[in-house]
Amino acid sequence: AQSVSQHNHHVILSEAASLELGCNYSYGGTVNLFWYVQYPGQHLQLLLKYFSGDPLVKGIKGFEAEFIKSKFSFNLRKPSVQWSDTAEYFCAVNAYNNNDMRFGAGTRLTVKP
Amino acid sequence: DTGVSQDPRHKITKRGQNVTFRCDPISEHNRLYWYRQTLGQGPEFLTYFQNEAQLEKSRLLSDRFSAERPKGSFSTLEIQRTEQGDSAMYLCASSQVGNTEAFFGQGTRLTVV
Numbered sequence: 001a002q003s004v005s006q007h008n009h010h011v012i013l014s015e016a017a018s019l020e021l022g023c024n025y026s027y028g029g030t031v032n033l034f035w036y037v038q039y040p041g042q043h044l045q046l047l048l049k050y051f052s053g054d055p056l057v058k059g060i061k062g063f064e065a066e067f068i069k070s071k072f073s074f075n076l077r078k079p080s081v082q083w084s085d086t087a088e089y090f091c092a093v094n095a096y097n098n099n100d101m102r103f104g105a106g107t108r109l110t111v112k113p
Numbered sequence: 114d115t116g117v118s119q120d121p122r123h124k125i126t127k128r129g130q131n132v133t134f135r136c137d138p139i140s141e142h143n144r145l146y147w148y149r150q151t152l153g154q155g156p157e158f159l160t161y162f163q164n165e166a167q168l169e170k171s172r173l174l175s176d177r178f179s180a181e182r183p184k185g186s187f188s189t190l191e192i193q194r195t196e197q198g199d200s201a202m203y204l205c206a207s208s209q210v211g212n213t214e215a216f217f218g219q220g221t222r223l224t225v226v
Binding site for chain 1: 116117146148153155156157158161169171204206215217218219220
């Protein structure tokens with residue numbers, strides 16, 4: 001079964017700093033990849049997704065992620081974070097045609113104003 | 114609000130009692146998922162329905178847990194003889210066939226005392 005690991009549990013940045021959150025998955029077959037965000041007190045929302053095609057995926061709010069198949073990675077990036085990006089970020093994967101979506105443990109991002 | 118809704122938002126129960134949660138998915142979505150999330154962890158897959166058929170169940174779903182989706186619309190998750198280890202956030206999500214992006218509700222937070 002697939003699994004997901006997120007390397008950073010808590011990241012603290014100042015506004016305008018660049019962000020990169022690591023995500024690695026273990027599964028040998030075709031996968032769909034996702035980043036979800038959970039703002040304080042709110043439900044999980046989709047930031048971006050990769051199904052196929054261009055491995056560089058752009059999402060909402062200036063986020064992007066790059067799928068590197070050889071490294072089994074799907075890292076999330078943003079060139080300049082804002083205070084409003086403070087949230088918990090979850091990487092998720094499901095195998096193609098499998099509805100068992102596996103989530104990482106999450107990375108809490110705190111952006112200092 | 115046309116998103117996924119869950120009821121109740123919070124539930125406190127005594128150990129040994131039964132509890133039932135409800136999820137109303139987005140109306141045109143025929144797939145419905147239940148997840149459990151504990152503090153510091155990402156959501157863990159519990160079970161999945163396509164229309165009224167329960168197609169997948171995680172090994173996490175012990176025999177004290179049962180889920181139904183009788184008419185292919187709303188779903189219920191029942192936990193019998195609750196234990197303190199059942200304390201968690203229970204999340205519901207829905208999606209459409211052919212599009213594996215899942216939309217999440219705000220969850221039901223269960224506290225077993």
